[in-house]
Amino acid sequence: xxxxxxxxxxxxxxxxxxxxxxxxxxxxxxxxxxxxxxxxxxxxxxxxxxxxxxxxxxxxxxxxxxxxxxxxxxxxxxxxxxxxxxxxxxxxxxxxxxxxxxxxxxxxxxxxxxxxxxxxxxxxxxxxxxxxxxxxxxxxxxxx
Amino acid sequence: xxxxxxxxxxxxxxxxxxxxxxxxxxxxxxxxxxxxxxxxxxxxxxxxxxxxxxxxxxxxxxxxxxxxxxxxxxxxxxxxxxxxxxxxxxxxxxxxxxxxxxxxxxxxxxxxxxxxxxxxxxxxxxxxxxxxxxxxxxxxxxxxxxxxxxxxxxxxxxxxxxxxxxxxxxxxxxxxxxxxxxxxxxxxxxxxxxxxxxxxxxxxxxxxxxxxxxxxxxxxxxxxxxxxxxxxxxxxxxxxxxxxxxxxxxxxxxxxxxxxxxxxxxxxxxxxxxxxxxxxxxxxxxxxxxxxxxxx
Numbered sequence: 001x002x003x004x005x006x007x008x009x010x011x012x013x014x015x016x017x018x019x020x021x022x023x024x025x026x027x028x029x030x031x032x033x034x035x036x037x038x039x040x041x042x043x044x045x046x047x048x049x050x051x052x053x054x055x056x057x058x059x060x061x062x063x064x065x066x067x068x069x070x071x072x073x074x075x076x077x078x079x080x081x082x083x084x085x086x087x088x089x090x091x092x093x094x095x096x097x098x099x100x101x102x103x104x105x106x107x108x109x110x111x112x113x114x115x116x117x118x119x120x121x122x123x124x125x126x127x128x129x130x131x132x133x134x135x136x137x138x139x140x141x142x143x144x
Numbered sequence: 145x146x147x148x149x150x151x152x153x154x155x156x157x158x159x160x161x162x163x164x165x166x167x168x169x170x171x172x173x174x175x176x177x178x179x180x181x182x183x184x185x186x187x188x189x190x191x192x193x194x195x196x197x198x199x200x201x202x203x204x205x206x207x208x209x210x211x212x213x214x215x216x217x218x219x220x221x222x223x224x225x226x227x228x229x230x231x232x233x234x235x236x237x238x239x240x241x242x243x244x245x246x247x248x249x250x251x252x253x254x255x256x257x258x259x260x261x262x263x264x265x266x267x268x269x270x271x272x273x274x275x276x277x278x279x280x281x282x283x284x285x286x287x288x289x290x291x292x293x294x295x296x297x298x299x300x301x302x303x304x305x306x307x308x309x310x311x312x313x314x315x316x317x318x319x320x321x322x323x324x325x326x327x328x329x330x331x332x333x334x335x336x337x338x339x340x341x342x343x344x345x346x347x348x349x350x351x352x353x354x355x356x357x358x359x360x361x362x363x364x365x366x367x368x369x370x371x372x373x374x375x376x377x378x379x380x381x382x383x384x385x386x387x388x389x390x391x392x393x394x395x396x397x398x399x400x401x402x403x404x405x406x407x408x409x410x411x412x413x414x415x416x417x418x419x420x421x422x423x424x425x426x427x428x429x430x431x432x433x434x435x436x437x438x439x440x
Contacts, residue, residue, distance in 0.1 A: 028194045054189065079244065081191035119190045120207040 004109065005101050008093030012112050020118040027115065030088030031081040037073055046075060047137065051129030054080030056087060060134055062141040066100040070138060082119060086127035089113065090134065099138050107131060146264045147179030147238040155269075157370040159411025163404075164269050164367070165240055167278055174200055182233050185272065186243040186253040188397075196282035198242070198275060202231045202289065206249045206397070210256050216420075221296045224260050228294040235263065235295055242268035242275065246358070246365040252400040255417055259299045267404065270366040277364065304403070306390045306416035308424055311349065312431065318383055319352035320391045322402045323422065327394070328354045330435035333426065342394075343426030347435040349392065353381050354438040357398040360405045373410055385412045392418035392425070 004012070015023050046057035054077065061071040072095045074087040094102050110127040150169040155161035173181055183201040185193045193203040204210070209227050212219055219227065233239060239257060243250035250267055257265045268275070276282065301307075306314065326332035330346035348354070359376055362368055368376075377383050389412060391399040396419030406412040425431055 024191060024194060028191055031191065031195075078195070079192060080189055081195050082189045085191060118208075120205075120211075122207065123190065 004105060005094060005097045007097075008105070008109070011089060011093050012109075015113040015115070020114070023114055023118045027085035027089075027118075028081060030092060031085035032088075034074060034076070034084050034088040034091060037075045041073055041075075046073075047133060049126060049129050049133055051125050054083045056080070056083045056126065056130065058087070058130065058133065058137075060137045060141070062099050062138055066142070067098045069096045070099050070102050071095060072134060082123060083126055086110075086130060089127070090130060094134070099142050102138055103135055105131070105135075107135075145179055146236060147173055147181040150266075154369075158367075158409045159370075160408040162264075163266050163408040165266050166269055167275050167280065170198070170240060170268055170275075171280060174198075179238055180234070180236060181238045181240065182231055183240045183242070183268075184231065184250075184253065186241055186249045187272070188243075188245050188249055192244055192272075194284065196284055199281055199283045199285070200287050201242075202287065204231070204241070204253050206252055206256075210253065218256055218259065218299060221260070221298045224299070225294040225296045228262075229291045230289065232289040232292045233294060234292040235297075237264070237292065239265040240268055241265065242271045244272050246273070246361050246401070247271040248357075248397045248401050251404045252397045255304065255400040255403060258304060259301060260297050261300060270364055273365045304407075304416055306392075306418040308418075308420050308428060308431070310416070311390055311392075311418050311425070314388070314390050315350060315432070318387050318389045319349050320377075320381075320383075320389060320399075320402060320406075321348045321352040321354050322357040322391055322393045322399045323348075323354075324356055325354060325437065327422070328352075329437045330433075333422075342423045345426045345433050347426070347433040349425060350432045350434040352392075352434075353383075355381060355402070357393070357401045360402060360409075367405065367409060370409060373405060377406060377410060383412070385410060386414070387412065388414040388416075390416050390418050392421040394422045395419065396421050 015026060046059045049056045057075040059073050063069055072091050076084045076087055110131055116124050149162050150165040152166050155164050183198055184204040185197050185201045186204045186206055190205050210218055241250040241253050247267055250271055254265050254267055321328050328348045333343045333346050360368055391402045393399040396417055399417050403415050403417040406415045
């Protein structure tokens, strides 16, 4: 199995260490802590993650070369805390990692937080799609 | 002792005004503590309650609390009794439900409580949005609950719930498709802006009338007055209160809203909600499907 970035692994450990109710609390904290979109993206046309049940938009910035850090930006309304929480996990776990590291994160990593049980499997689709779209945006930017 | 009725004159014209409470009534009851009353929040987003809710309210999640975790069905009588008991609800408790999205999931929760015959369950007119818009208090404090005794009651599906085979037998009688026009015509498999998922065929059940759920709601999420509702469902669509009607949507949440309107606000006596809805019908082999926009 590939090595996951340390911040992401730490989050997985945090979620695994507690029961479903406390997992929801962790998700709420990550939702609260999701950084605001910087001003330069205020009017930008960001990619919408249609698989989420509430509107979520994201974009990535990639530096030059495979080791350059990736920056992740998300926009989701306050009244969609679950979607914001999913974005918060990905932001806290992957922001600042290299393109190579993020691309190596397995797609099913989203199921390692024990959230399917806490929020229901139906609601996990959005998070799967968010990671897939982040990786696709990185690939598009690295290869061209 | 159940809580008193909301004697709000705006509700008096509805067939069953005792099924609705206003934000002011609820605020007053929270203030004076009259009656055995439990307030439940039921949302599409499972975390929304945790970001702040009506003081004293408890969370009831449509998926993790009301659906069986394995079979596509609701919980059984024993599980339901536990869910109610954990929230301090007894059989005589007045339950007020509210939620996001113009009360879709609140209406759905209310409908499930009625499957178990809970005697007194009401909707907060306008839901979470109305409470917030009036600048009323929200809190993150989760109340401590003393569990109540709730009897194990068997779910009674025959009256207000329709299964696929019931709908097949019902073809030719009134059906109300409450989804968006694009879902009805077959162009979309889900609400606009929602994921296109889950169904291998698009369209509607043959003969269904297209009445998107939101037509029953005002801009602020509250229900339209009875005369306006009657103009839509009775005059325009030609339904009568004695008709047997089946309402459906995608998984039964938006059609719970319409079921509530027809049953409790207009006084229809035989309305069933088909909770299998399009995610079942649109995937079923050889059931009849019709496509295209509604004929005017």
